[in-house]
Structure formats: structure tokens, C-alpha cells
Amino acid sequence: MLRREFLMTMGSGAFLAFAHPLIGAARAEQTKPGFDDNPIGGYVKTPPKAYLFTDHRLIRTGDLDWVGPDGKGLPVAGPPEPVVDARAVPNFVPYGIRFVAQPARTEPVEGDPPAGPPGLVVSAHGSYWVFHFRVDYQPGRNLGSYSTADPDAVWISAAKSDDLHQWKDLGKCKLALPGQSRFDGFTAFVDDHGLPSERFKAVYMARPPEDQIPALWYAYRKIHPRYRDVRISSDNFTCIYGVTSPDGIKWTPIKEPLFTHYSDTDTTVYYDEWLGRYVMYTRLYLTGRRMIAIAEAEDFRKWGPVSPLIWPGLEEPLSTDVYTNARTCYPGMPEVHLMLPMFYHRFDQTSDIRLFSSIDGLHWSQVPGGPVLTPRSFADRRTEFIVASKPLLPLANDRVGFRYSASPYPHKYPRWKEILASAKGGWAGWEKGRLVALTADEEGEFVTFSIPVTGRELRINARTPRAGMIKVGFDGRPIEDCDPIVGDSFAHPVRWRGNPDVGIEQGKSVSIKFHLRRAELFGFEWV
Numbered sequence: 001m002l003r004r005e006f007l008m009t010m011g012s013g014a015f016l017a018f019a020h021p022l023i024g025a026a027r028a029e030q031t032k033p034g035f036d037d038n039p040i041g042g043y044v045k046t047p048p049k050a051y052l053f054t055d056h057r058l059i060r061t062g063d064l065d066w067v068g069p070d071g072k073g074l075p076v077a078g079p080p081e082p083v084v085d086a087r088a089v090p091n092f093v094p095y096g097i098r099f100v101a102q103p104a105r106t107e108p109v110e111g112d113p114p115a116g117p118p119g120l121v122v123s124a125h126g127s128y129w130v131f132h133f134r135v136d137y138q139p140g141r142n143l144g145s146y147s148t149a150d151p152d153a154v155w156i157s158a159a160k161s162d163d164l165h166q167w168k169d170l171g172k173c174k175l176a177l178p179g180q181s182r183f184d185g186f187t188a189f190v191d192d193h194g195l196p197s198e199r200f201k202a203v204y205m206a207r208p209p210e211d212q213i214p215a216l217w218y219a220y221r222k223i224h225p226r227y228r229d230v231r232i233s234s235d236n237f238t239c240i241y242g243v244t245s246p247d248g249i250k251w252t253p254i255k256e257p258l259f260t261h262y263s264d265t266d267t268t269v270y271y272d273e274w275l276g277r278y279v280m281y282t283r284l285y286l287t288g289r290r291m292i293a294i295a296e297a298e299d300f301r302k303w304g305p306v307s308p309l310i311w312p313g314l315e316e317p318l319s320t321d322v323y324t325n326a327r328t329c330y331p332g333m334p335e336v337h338l339m340l341p342m343f344y345h346r347f348d349q350t351s352d353i354r355l356f357s358s359i360d361g362l363h364w365s366q367v368p369g370g371p372v373l374t375p376r377s378f379a380d381r382r383t384e385f386i387v388a389s390k391p392l393l394p395l396a397n398d399r400v401g402f403r404y405s406a407s408p409y410p411h412k413y414p415r416w417k418e419i420l421a422s423a424k425g426g427w428a429g430w431e432k433g434r435l436v437a438l439t440a441d442e443e444g445e446f447v448t449f450s451i452p453v454t455g456r457e458l459r460i461n462a463r464t465p466r467a468g469m470i471k472v473g474f475d476g477r478p479i480e481d482c483d484p485i486v487g488d489s490f491a492h493p494v495r496w497r498g499n500p501d502v503g504i505e506q507g508k509s510v511s512i513k514f515h516l517r518r519a520e521l522f523g524f525e526w527v
Contacts, residue, residue: 062092096444101369133186179209349410401429440516455526468518
């Protein structure tokens with residue numbers, strides 16, 4: 001049970017436009033109608049204007065070409081005789097750059113919105129919703145997922161805001177859940193793919209009515225062990241249930257469980273437009289350790305197996321768990337898949353928050369640079385245990401952030417009321433677009449895949465010292481002509497001999513070459 005408060009050009013020559021490596025023969029049949037066949041921006045229906053460097057999707061790997069003494073290229077297969085000393089020529093190979101996760105900042109900034117009412121925040125259609133899942137027990141019997149007693153009542157309440165400042169209470173709905181107990185793992189989302197009568201969906205974990213457990217347990221034992229949670233037994237049996245709503249206010253329970261699973265922690269569900277299916281991030285308990293798992297479904301009521309997704313690496317201390325997922329996306333950019341998982345250290349029962357990114361939401365990598373939030377991030381108070389909440393939200397003063405809960409006590413410290421009350425919530429976040437820096441410690445350069453031009457000018461989100469510099473180029477705008485870009489700005493204008501016009505017809509595509517010296521590049525945007 002988790003304690004938390006609320007949760008180029010290369011000169012002037014032209015070159016081939018390379019498609020994104022994930023969209024080839026193997027992926028062609030999976031591309032959904034209406035989506036760009038070359039979705040460099042991350043599986044979106046229309047070419048985007050803004051791009052962030054949070055993963056590999058934009059950067060060409062390049063390779064070496066081999067040439068003879070006469071400078072002519074030599075093929076790998078069937079090279080001309082006689083044998084000569086071949087010389088390597090780098091062809092678009094990136095060098096001197098690396099991804100670096102940026103630490104989140106926790107100190108308050110004037111103009112930040114308040115945390116709002118505690119609960120799960122859902123962003124949809126320019127508004128924000130907060131949902132609460134409340135279970136009422138007799139005094140002394142509210143033990144969360146350990147509560148085996150029948151509850152007096154189970155409620156979902158909602159509030160709505162247009163700006164994260166002012167909230168309107170929308171009331172609460174009592175759920176009829178006879179025989180269920182041990183509630184936990186509630187999450188809600190807006191499903192624009194579903195029926196209007198089920199526009200809002202939510203899931204939660206509960207123990208089924210006792211008379212249903214034997215049949216459910218019999219079916220669960222037939223599942224391969226790799227898809228099962230070792231904690232589940234006939235005595236310790238839980239399922240994932242669903243509820244739906246047309247308006248986020250009146251909720252209807254789905255009588256039958258969606259599937260058998262144990263998820264007494266952070267659960268995330270959303271409908272992925274590109275995949276054409278629902279995706280759930282949840283938990284598995286394998287090798288005695290918590291880890292993040294994933295399940296998928298074409299039908300919200302029929303889920304596939306729960307598979308391990310992110311687990312403690314062998315480089316981690318052997319007492320480490322991956323506790324929560326906090327899966328989110330960058331505000332307004334659903335193609336930028338992010339996680340803020342909590343790594344839990346059993347040795348001292350402390351935690352830290354890492355940053356993970358994904359191209360497709362199915363395969364994830366930790367962004368190098370270390371944790372983005374640690375107990376040491378809180379200079380103003382003692383902190384030992386931290387939980388990150390989703391989603392990532394737009395904040396004031398050109399920032400984005402997430403809500404967190406921070407406790408001065410270890411996670412499993414005895415939970416007297418005073419101990420629970422000592423946990424404090426707040427905001428942590430970054431300047432706009434600056435979660436990950438593509439960093440050149442000295443000199444570096446790379447070339448993007450072919451990207452549709454969707455503006456007359458180009459802006460870059462970047463930071464350099466006075467001795468640093470960034471130059472940008474592509475076909476028709478030689479990098480040698482680029483005016484050096486120096487300083488710190490979310491929107492440095494790119495100019496070639498003073499001219500900001502990119503000189504490319506809208507809708508055509510270019511590969512962009514970036515040259516960095518002592519610089520951090522976060523993203524770019526067509527304007």
C-alpha cells in the first residue's frame with residue numbers, strides 16, 4: 001500500500017530524405033489510417049511544429065563509408081580488385097553529444113498555481129478534472145488495500161478547473177459494489193475513442209465477492225507464470241475492475257472484473273491513438289521485487305496478459321524496487337512518452353524519482369543524468385521518501401511540473417496519524433521543454449531524420465555560455481552561413497547571414513544539421 005498525499009547542408013549539396021527507422025515493412029501494416037507514414041514527431045496525425053529531444057527518434061545514426069586511395073567509394077559486397085587500403089569517411093554519424101536528464105526544481109515560484117484539491121488530475125480538452133476515490137469504513141478498519149472489512153460506502157467525487165486555480169465541485173457518486181473489499185490502485189482517464197456514454201473511464205483494484213473467487217482463481221492458475229503476480233493466491237486474491245461515466249460525475253460499475261491482477265499502487269491507463277488500443281501501466285512482483293508492468297486491450301473489458309516492463313537493473317543495489325510508474329506525456333505533445341518512476345531503496349526505505357522516455361510507449365529507457373528528484377532536492381526540510389504524481393502539467397512562468405508527496409520518514413515507518421500528517425505535497429518541474437538536454441561538453445554535431453517544414457522560421461530552445469555556440473543548417477541554408485547562436489532562450493531565432501526565412505516550401509521535408517560547442521539543446525520549433 002502506497003502512502004501519498006494525492007497522489008544540415010553538408011555544405012550546399014542535397015541528400016536523401018531518410019524515413020524514420022520504426023516505419024518500415026515490419027511496421028507498415030500497423031500504421032493507423034490518418035497517421036503520417038513518416039511520423040518523426042511521434043505518431044501524430046498532422047506534422048507537428050514543435051519537437052523535443054527526449055529520445056532517439058529525431059537523430060540519425062549515420063555510418064561509415066569506405067573509399068579507396070582515389071577517393072571513390074568501395075562497396076561492402078564485391079569490391080573491385082586489387083585489394084587496397086580503404087579509408088573510412090563518416091557519413092552523418094553523430095558525435096560529441098549525449099542525453100542528460102535535468103534535475104527538477106522544487107522551490108515555489110511566484111505565479112505558480114496552487115496544488116488544487118488533492119486527488120487524481122486528468123487533463124482533457126483544455127480543462128482539468130480532479131477525481132477522488134473514497135472508501136468509508138467503520139473507525140479503525142480503514143487500512144487501504146489491507147482492509148478486508150466490508151466498507152460502508154465507496155464514492156467517486158469530481159472537481160473541474162479551466163486554469164488549475166479555481167475549482168468547481170461537481171459532486172460525488174456512490175458506487176454499488178456489493179461484496180468487494182481491499183480497494184486500491186484507482187485511476188481515471190478521458191477516452192475520446194469510446195462511446196459517448198463511457199467517455200470517462202476508471203479502474204481500481206478490489207477483492208471480489210467471496211463466492212466468485214474459486215472460479216476466478218481456477219482460471220488465473222492457467223495463465224503462464226510470467227504473466228502472474230507471485231502475491232496472488234486463493235487467500236490473497238484481487239482483480240482489476242472498471243467504472244464508466246458519460247460526464248465524469250455519474251459513474252456506472254462494470255460488474256465483471258476486467259482481469260485478475262494485484263495493483264495496490266499507481267496505475268495509469270490511456271487510449272493510444274497510434275497503437276489503436278488501451279494501454280495500462282501497473283505493477284508486478286517478481287523475484288521478490290516491485291517492477292512496472294504493462295497490459296494492452298483492444299476492448300476495455302478484455303485485457304491481455306500483464307508483462308514485465310521496467311525492473312531494477314543489475315547495476316542497481318540489490319535492494320532496489322521500481323515502485324510507481326507515473327506515466328505521462330509532455331503537455332500538448334502526446335507523442336512524447338514520459339515516466340517519472342519512483343525507485344525505492346529497501347536498505348534505508350528512501351526513494352528517488354527518475355526520468356524515463358519512450359518512442360512508442362511500449363519500450364522505455366532511463367534518461368542518463370541521474371535522478372531528477374531526490375531527498376537532497378529539498379533543502380528547506382528533511383525528506384526521505386518521495387512519490388511523483390502524474391500528469392505533467394503546464395505551470396505559470398513558462399514551466400511544466402508534476403505534483404509530489406515528500407515524507408521526512410522512511411516508507412515503512414509506523415504510520416501513526418502524526419507521521420502520515422507530516423508528508424507534504426508540492427510542485428516540482430522544469431522550465432518549458434527542458435526536461436532533457438542534448439549536451440555537447442565540448443564539440444559535437446548530429447543530423448536529424450527528414451522532418452516536414454511547417455513554418456517560415458526556425459526557433460531553438462537552447463542554452464550556451466558565452467564561449468559556446470550552436471549553428472544550424474539544411475539544404476538551401478548552409479550551416480556555414482548560420483549566424484552563431486549564443487545565450488539562454490526558449491526560442492532563439494535561427495538566421496543565415498541575418499535572414500530568418502528557412503527558404504523551404506511548406507510541407508516539404510528537410511534533414512537538419514546541428515553543430516554544438518559547449519551547448520545544451522532541448523528542442524526546436526517551426527514558426
